[in-house]
Amino acid sequence: MSERLAVEVAVSPTEKFTEFLLTKGKRLTQERKNVVDEVFASHQHFDPDQLINHVSTRKDARRVSRSTVYRTIALLEEAGLLRKVARANGRDVYEHDYGYPQHGHLICQKCGSMIEFSEETISKIIEKVAAEHEFRLTGHRLEVYGNCSKCSRPMQRRHDKLNFI
Amino acid sequence: MSERLAVEVAVSPTEKFTEFLLTKGKRLTQERKNVVDEVFASHQHFDPDQLINHVSTRKDARRVSRSTVYRTIALLEEAGLLRKVARANGRDVYEHDYGYPQHGHLICQKCGSMIEFSEETISKIIEKVAAEHEFRLTGHRLEVYGNCSKCSRPMQRRHDKLNFI
DNA sequence: GTTATTGCAAACCATTTGCAAGTGT
DNA sequence: ACACTTGCAAATGGTTTGCAATAAC
Numbered sequence A, B: 001m002s003e004r005l006a007v008e009v010a011v012s013p014t015e016k017f018t019e020f021l022l023t024k025g026k027r028l029t030q031e032r033k034n035v036v037d038e039v040f041a042s043h044q045h046f047d048p049d050q051l052i053n054h055v056s057t058r059k060d061a062r063r064v065s066r067s068t069v070y071r072t073i074a075l076l077e078e079a080g081l082l083r084k085v086a087r088a089n090g091r092d093v094y095e096h097d098y099g100y101p102q103h104g105h106l107i108c109q110k111c112g113s114m115i116e117f118s119e120e121t122i123s124k125i126i127e128k129v130a131a132e133h134e135f136r137l138t139g140h141r142l143e144v145y146g147n148c149s150k151c152s153r154p155m156q157r158r159h160d161k162l163n164f165i
Numbered sequence C: 001g002t003t004a005t006t007g008c009a010a011a012c013c014a015t016t017t018g019c020a021a022g023t024g025t
Numbered sequence D: 001a002c003a004c005t006t007g008c009a010a011a012t013g014g015t016t017t018g019c020a021a022t023a024a025c
Helices: A013-023 A030-039 A048-056 A066-078 A120-132 A149-164 B006-010 B013-023 B030-039 B048-056 B066-078 B120-132 B149-164
Strands: A082-088 A091-096 A104-108 A114-117 A136-147 B082-088 B091-096 B103-108 B114-118 B136-147
Touching: A013 A030, A013 A066, A030 A048, A030 A066, A048 A066, A048 A091, A066 A082, A082 A136, A082 B082, A104 B120, A120 A136, A120 B103, A120 B120, A120 B136, A136 A149, A136 B120, B013 B030, B013 B066, B030 B048, B030 B066, B048 B066, B048 B091, B066 B082, B082 B103, B082 B136, B120 B136, B136 B149
Parallel strands: A104 A136, B103 B136
Antiparallel strands: A082 A091, A104 A114, A136 B136, B082 B091, B103 B114
């Protein structure tokens, strides 16, 4: 129960999903396979609508209905492969909850750029906090808001620029 | 323009809201006052429904409609007094974005409960990371995912329960 | 008196669900 | 054959919005 297998990281998302389905007496259908493949084709965040669009542009496979995409997302969440991280434009936003190292984001509120940074120390602290609360930790998300160097540097000269208009 | 008034922290949420409304040519109605008072009556997280219930139990003031509560929440967000932090049971969850120290959340992915924890050390680390990237920091959000003690404990006996049916 | 605001009911829209037809094992 | 899945269309439910009546300034 407390083993830490080296394999852990080597199991691909699809494999982990298949495993999950098996233990639940569920099936890996072509539709589900399509969705999972698309979900893990990149490490981008996405909302159901985007996923549906992407899946529908795949030529290699049969069409997947909106309902099935929603249902598969739910399964992926249950399997610990996806995590709902936010809400944007009235839609739920998901990100990978597996196979990608924990990291934080510096998000520039001006230009929208995102800088990823590692946060090993923070992960350690989080583990401690979780333990204190008897919380069974699966992952976390750290977003830091502000302005990136580019967007905050020109500050002193901002007025010049504006005056040119 | 670069003054840093000591008053800053002393301004009450209601005052800050009034100020905001004034600059926008909006009015501080009795309804809005009710909602704001209720929002800042405690530091709990809440969703619109809970807020509506709470507001409606106030005897000291006139009834506030569901629409108005929603509209006021939007204003409070715009004014920088509230922040949407999560989604639980299909509802948006809000927390104070003003006059309350930075903290993290343990979010249970099963029951949706949220436990707040302080994170002074983490704030320090974030400041350092931001400095390293010449990032002008304004705030951050730390969400830790997993299962709360209640939701993870019964796991070992889950099967028994199911078999009873 | 104007102009913003409210409450109501209807509209919206992402997500969920019932069900009959279809598919994997 | 059997149980799980799918797609569709309808239902759900939180949130938003149009509008006439009402309140703030």
